[in-house]
Amino acid sequence: GKAFGSDSDLSVCITLALYIKISHPICLFQGSKVNYQNMNFLCKMGASFPQQCLRERTDFKFPMEITKVRQRNATMMIHELLRQIFHLFSKNLPESVWNASCIEKFQNGIHQQIEELETCLVEELSKGRNSSRTGVLNSTTLSVKKYFRRITNFLEDKQYSHCSWEAVRMEVRTCFIFIDCLMRKHMA
Ligand SMILES: *[C@@H]1O[C@H](CO)[C@@H](O)[C@H](O)[C@H]1NC(C)=O
Ligand SMILES: *[C@@H]1O[C@H](CO)[C@@H](O)[C@H](O)[C@H]1NC(C)=O
Ligand SMILES: *[C@@H]1O[C@H](CO)[C@@H](O)[C@H](O)[C@H]1NC(C)=O
Ligand SMILES: *[C@@H]1O[C@H](CO)[C@@H](O)[C@H](O)[C@H]1NC(C)=O
Numbered sequence: 001g002k003a004f005g006s007d008s009d010l011s012v013c014i015t016l017a018l019y020i021k022i023s024h025p026i027c028l029f030q031g032s033k034v035n036y037q038n039m040n041f042l043c044k045m046g047a048s049f050p051q052q053c054l055r056e057r058t059d060f061k062f063p064m065e066i067t068k069v070r071q072r073n074a075t076m077m078i079h080e081l082l083r084q085i086f087h088l089f090s091k092n093l094p095e096s097v098w099n100a101s102c103i104e105k106f107q108n109g110i111h112q113q114i115e116e117l118e119t120c121l122v123e124e125l126s127k128g129r130n131s132s133r134t135g136v137l138n139s140t141t142l143s144v145k146k147y148f149r150r151i152t153n154f155l156e157d158k159q160y161s162h163c164s165w166e167a168v169r170m171e172v173r174t175c176f177i178f179i180d181c182l183m184r185k186h187m188a
Helices: 006-021 031-045 051-056 064-068 071-088 100-126 135-157 162-186
Strands: none
Touching (some): 031 100, 031 162, 051 162, 071 100, 071 135
């Protein structure tokens, strides 16, 4: 099919980029802007989804319960997602196929976002909102960890092939949609 051809792939990126660009300001001044930039680097990192990789498309089962967390818990979840993405994109990348400069900018961008979020979390803590270490949040954190474990296992099984990475890059785009939704809803 044409589903993952270059046109639709590009339009997904553009749509997301615009969507992220118009999002509300959050407690971090640079938050949504950096999110937009990271998304852009992820899009430009490689070409559109290659036809020969279609059979590697996998449902990693994004932990949807994350969309239910609120306020400070949402900030912590975004932080956890970004931390996991940063870790995921730190090794065994298909560097011969992907654009090295985009990979580096993506890694730096995520790192910056994580640091800004940590500042934000410390600020919120000092305001006394610290009711987060509860069972529900723990179980959500665990779901996030399991989700990234599934992704890592998949890459290991496929010996970090180019196609397996393309499937993961596609999945991480989905993560960014949810990250943006959480930011817009809970960090304004
Ligand atoms: C964080 O999640 C816990 C458990 O669901 C909840 O009790 C707490 O009120 C939440 N905190 C905020 C700020 O949403
Ligand atoms: C890599 O991406 C950068 C930034 O988008 C671009 O300027 C550069 O030409 C790209 N390099 C290659 C080899 O495609
Ligand atoms: C967190 O909240 C508890 C009670 O809800 C309080 O005893 C504790 O001092 C708070 N910790 C911080 C770091 O604010
Ligand atoms: C949540 O996790 C924290 C730290 O990981 C732990 O100390 C706490 O007991 C857990 N709470 C519940 C209700 O499981």
